Amino acid sequence: MIQPFVNREQELDFLNKKYAENSAQMIVLYGKRRIGKTELIKKFIEDKDGTYILCTNDSTEENIKEMKDKFADLTGKEYFRDIDVSSFYSLYKHFSEEIGNRNAVIAIDEFPYLIELNRGVVSVFQKIWDELLIDRNLFLIICGSSMGMMETEVLGYKSPLYGRRTGEWNVSPMSFKHLKYFYPVYEKSDLFCLWAICGGIPFYLQKLDGSLTVEENIKKKILRKGEVLYNEPGVLLREEFREPKTYTLILKYLSLGYNKQGELSSVTGIEKGNLSKYLSVLENLRFIEYILPLGRKKGGIYEINDQFFRFWFRFVYPNLSDLEMGLIDEVYSRISPQLNAYYGKQFERLVIEQIKTKEVPLPFTFTDVRPWWHKENEIDAVVTNPENRDILFVECKWKNLDKIDAGRILSGLEKKSGSVQWNNESRKEHFALFAKKVEEKETLREMGYIVFDLDDI
Structure with missing residues (x-):
């Protein structure tokens, strides 16, 4: 089924603000496969002067050929298709001279495929950036799905591109x-x-x-x-x-x-x-x-x-x-x-x-959210703030609950919380219940409990 472009307001806002700086940009986009990075890039460049290049693991020569065709389309110069170059540096040298000071976007997707073909390509693109692109008005996007490779070979401290990027964004699943x-x-x-x-x-x-x-x-x-x-x-x-x-x-x-x-x-x-x-x-x-x-x-x-x-x-x-x-x-x-x-x-x-993305309101700010278990006891989530000594114990139930059932679950949660060793002498305890449906939520809230069901999420 064909769907409209959904959400990604934050990502687009980030990219457009960087684009509006009107200076050379190297933006690194990364995220798991199928998460929507390609559609994000295409949405970003749809009203801009730019080109989208999808790398493959066929061969370095095939990728250079693809870039030649894309540069010919972008510049309107057909000679790019037949230009005799055997390296990315030589190709980008011609391109940087031809593009001049145009405010153009070059989006290179699946960059890790180039690394797989030749690990030295990262150093080549460092040289391209330092010698050919940094003084141009180009917006270069380097994008990839191989999380480990993007974080080590592109973003890592030992990467030749380290310190060159002007922005980065880890594209996450939609909420x-x-x-x-x-x-x-x-x-x-x-x-x-x-x-x-x-x-x-x-x-x-x-x-x-x-x-x-x-x-x-x-x-x-x-x-x-x-x-x-x-x-x-x-x-x-x-x-x-x-x-x-x-x-x-x-x-x-x-x-x-x-x-x-x-x-x-x-x-x-x-x-x-x-x-x-x-x-x-x-x-x-x-x-x-x-x-x-x-x-x-x-x-x-x-x-x-x-x-x-x-x-x-x-x-x-x-x-x-x-x-x-x-x-x-x-x-x-x-x-x-x-x-x-x-x-x-x-x-x-x-x-x-x-809770982590603050989609539901809590009575205190927090620094950590994680489950807790010990032997037979288990609490679905514990939310903490060490500075204020606030702690929230969370129970989750995928079922419809009446007030009596909800009260029983919260009482059991209070009992289990005593086994959690965390600032026991001075902490401020809070208790929360999340369920598919909770009857008389307001009554439980008036009793001091934090109660949410699917209607609140």
């Missing part, structure tokens, strides 16, 4: 509130279910159909062989890794709840030393994250850091054999009883995201 622009007829609970499946990734959301129910979308757009989302994580893993088998195995068991390194080592058969290396790679590429509970410096857990990857590895990957045979209804009948528990866990993630 939950923007899903309504994709699916305006959906109820908020259904919008949450879509978020739990796709997160805020525009590419995934655009592959679903707003005329279908959530269940129908799962069946027809995710579980059906041949659809784009049917094997999307497998495609992305093959793009990142030549041999994705081991990484796929790790992600599979993470989705099933084997979150500690020792558990993963036992279930996958991967020796702990080697497993650490694989986990480090997945973490650097933002496929997974390491979560430490409040007050702990070790003993954390690993979790998949992408909603759709989490859903796909939990419900699609284990059933691929049946899905290949077209047994969609049979597979859905197996996963359907597990979906509510899955949504419940994702509701916890949404609440933490909403």
Whole structure:
């Protein structure tokens, strides 16, 4: 389905303000694949003098040829297509002389592909910037999806481009509130279910159909062989890794709840030393994250850091054999009883995201938001401010609650909070409940509790 350009006001405002400075700019844009970087760039340059260049991993020569064609279109000089150059520097030397002082945008997307072909290309672009572009009125965008490579080879302290950039932006998933622009007829609970499946990734959301129910979308757009989302994580893993088998195995068991390194080592058969290396790679590429509970410096857990990857590895990957045979209804009948528990866990993630991004008002400013657990006790989120000694304990429930149920949950939360070791003698305690629906919210708020349901998010 074709969707309008949604949100990205902050990103566009940042880019336009840098453009308005009317001086040479090197802007680094990066973010996970499918997150909408390309559409952001195209939206930014649609009313400007500029060109968009998509790099490939074919060969350096092919990328130079692509840039020659783009420069010919931008300058109106056909000789660029036939110019005999074998290096980026030589090409940009001709281009800088031809472009003069025009205020033009050059957007180079998937820059890491150039690095894969020749790691020295970063030094080449340092020289291009220092000797050819810095005194021009050009707006250079360097964009990439390989998070690890962008952060080390482009943004890192040891990168030849370090200190050259005039701005950078890590493009994040869209927030939950923007899903309504994709699916305006959906109820908020259904919008949450879509978020739990796709997160805020525009590419995934655009592959679903707003005329279908959530269940129908799962069946027809995710579980059906041949659809784009049917094997999307497998495609992305093959793009990142030549041999994705081991990484796929790790992600599979993470989705099933084997979150500690020792558990993963036992279930996958991967020796702990080697497993650490694989986990480090997945973490650097933002496929997974390491979560430490409040007050702990070790003993954390690993979790998949992408909603759709989490859903796909939990419900699609284990059933691929049946899905290949077209047994969609049979597979859905197996996963359907597990979906509510899955949504419940994702509701916890949404609440933490909403707190971190200050989408919900809290009675104090804070510096940290993280879960807490110890033995059998667990609190979904704890929000702290060490300076003021404020602490908020948060319980999340993906269900409809009446006043009695809500009160019982809050009482249990107060009891569990006593086990949390954090400035126990002087802290100011607050208690919050987030749920799908809470009856008599105002009454509970008058009692001093912080209460939100889906209508407030």
